[in-house]
Structures are given as C-alpha cells and as structure tokens.
Amino acid sequence: MRLENxxxxxxxxxxxxRLMTIMDQPLLERFKQVILIDDASIEQPAVPVVRDxxxxxxxxxxxxxxxxxxxxxxxxxxxxxxxxxxxxWLLFLDVxxxxxxxxxxxxxxxxxxxxxxxxxxxxxxxxxxxxxxAVRRWDFWRAGGYDEELRGYHMGDxxxxxxxxxxxxxxxxxxxxxINRTGRKIVTDDTVFLTEYPDxxxxxxxxxxxxxxxxxxxxxxxxxxxxxxxxxxxxxxxxEVVAP
Numbered sequence: 001m002r003l004e005n006x007x008x009x010x011x012x013x014x015x016x017x018r019l020m021t022i023m024d025q026p027l028l029e030r031f032k033q034v035i036l037i038d039d040a041s042i043e044q045p046a047v048p049v050v051r052d053x054x055x056x057x058x059x060x061x062x063x064x065x066x067x068x069x070x071x072x073x074x075x076x077x078x079x080x081x082x083x084x085x086x087x088x089w090l091l092f093l094d095v096x097x098x099x100x101x102x103x104x105x106x107x108x109x110x111x112x113x114x115x116x117x118x119x120x121x122x123x124x125x126x127x128x129x130x131x132x133x134a135v136r137r138w139d140f141w142r143a144g145g146y147d148e149e150l151r152g153y154h155m156g157d158x159x160x161x162x163x164x165x166x167x168x169x170x171x172x173x174x175x176x177x178x179i180n181r182t183g184r185k186i187v188t189d190d191t192v193f194l195t196e197y198p199d200x201x202x203x204x205x206x207x208x209x210x211x212x213x214x215x216x217x218x219x220x221x222x223x224x225x226x227x228x229x230x231x232x233x234x235x236x237x238x239x240e241v242v243a244p
Contacts, residue, residue, distance in 0.1 A: 009081030028057035063242035071194030075146035106175035144228035
C-alpha cells in the first residue's frame with residue numbers, strides 16, 4: 001500500500017553506489033513523493049540513477065542540485081526538500097539507509113496512529129538517530145527548519161531537534177531501519193576550508209571556534225520561539241534537474 005501522505009527527503013553527495021542502492025529500494029512504489037537533493041556533487045551521478053529508477057518504477061520523483069559547494073549543506077538540502085514537498089508528512093532519510101517493506105509497513109502504522117503532539121523517530125541500531133525521522137510538515141516549519149548558518153559543520157541535527165522536541169514529542173519505532181554505514185568519525189583540522197571526506201568513514205572539518213558567534217546567535221534564537229519563523233530556509237542557489 002502506498003503512503004499517499006508522505007514525502008521522502010534525501011540529501012546526497014557523491015556516493016554513487018549508495019545512491020543506486022537506496023533508489024533500488026521500495027521507496028518509489030511505496031511513497032507518494034521522493035525528493036532527492038544533490039549537495040553540489042563534483043559530478044552529477046544522480047541524474048541517470050534517478051531517471052533509470054523512474055523508468056523502472058514510475059512515481060513522483062524530483063531531483064534538485066545545489067549549485068555552490070559549501071562543504072556540507074545537508075541542513076539546507078533538508079529545508080529545500082521540505083519546502084518543495086506537497087504532502088502532510090515528511091520522512092528524512094540519508095543515502096546510507098535501506099528501507100525495507102517491513103520497515104515501511106511499520107512506519108505507516110506509526111504515522112496512522114501518531115497523535116498530533118508527537119512525531120515518529122526512526123530506530124537505527126536500537127536508538128535515536130538524531131536526523132532520521134518522520135514529522136508533519138507543519139511541525140517541521142513551526143520549529144523553523146534547520147539552521148543553514150551551520151554550513152560546513154555536522155552539528156545541526158541536535159540544535160534543530162532541541163526546537164522540534166520542545167513542540168512535539170518523539171516516539172521511537174520498535175522496527176529498526178537497516179543502514180549500510182554506522183556513521184563517520186569527525187576529525188577537526190583548521191587547515192581545511194570546505195568539509196572533506198578522505199574515506200568512507202571519515203569527515204574532516206574546521207573546529208567550531210571559527211563559528212562561535214554564529215553558535216551563540218543560534219542558541220539565543222533557540223530560546224525565543226517567536227524568532228523561529230524567521231530562520232532562513234533554502235537560502236542558496238539550486239536547480240531542479242529532474243522533474244516528474
């Protein structure tokens with residue numbers, strides 16, 4: 001059965017093999033809409049993969065491409081996907097997730113039974129993954145969306161979740177979502193400017209001291225709910241590369 005009220009949002013950078021894997025999953029036949037955002041990959045390997053998947057499975061699949069490489073802009077990509085979605089619910093996945101029919105069946109039940117004051121937290125390796133969840137689009141924007149000022153840093157999920165969790169309560173699924181990578185080790189190096197990925201398990205970024213004023217601004221903003229509606233979203237140049 002198709003989840004007609006759910007859009008899947010997947011940021012993506014470079015990882016062609018995992019992109020092919022996730023696009024070969026039940027996503028296209030089970031969800032109303034899939035939005036993939038290429039975060040300024042050096043090449044554009046997503047284009048043939050998406051077109052092949054649409055030709056095989058059909059469905060409403062959209063592919064956007066961020067024009068400028070900011071080093072790491074997944075938070076902005078998620079905001080873009082949320083802004084372009086046309087369903088009540090958003091499901092945020094990463095390219096290393098492998099949603100099975102069993103997981104999607106369990107997710108559908110969770111969404112159908114989810115009270116208005118809760119959202120659904122996917123279960124990765126038995127716990128809270130931080131950034132893999134299903135939420136009503138209204139609640140996502142009530143929480144302001146992600147903080148795009150944190151481009152280049154893998155730290156925005158915790159800050160966004162502070163706002164979201166203050167509005168709606170997370171309910172953790174029992175069924176686990178399979179993944180094919182357990183995360184990256186973050187290494188700080190002040191000689192790098194853009195985020196670097198030297199291998200499949202490592203991320204290199206500058207230390208947080210370089211954005212201390214931005215962090216202080218965001219933390220102050222988190223304490224004032226009236227400011228959340230003014231958080232910039234999709235504040236960068238992008239193109240729609242593949243449209244349904």
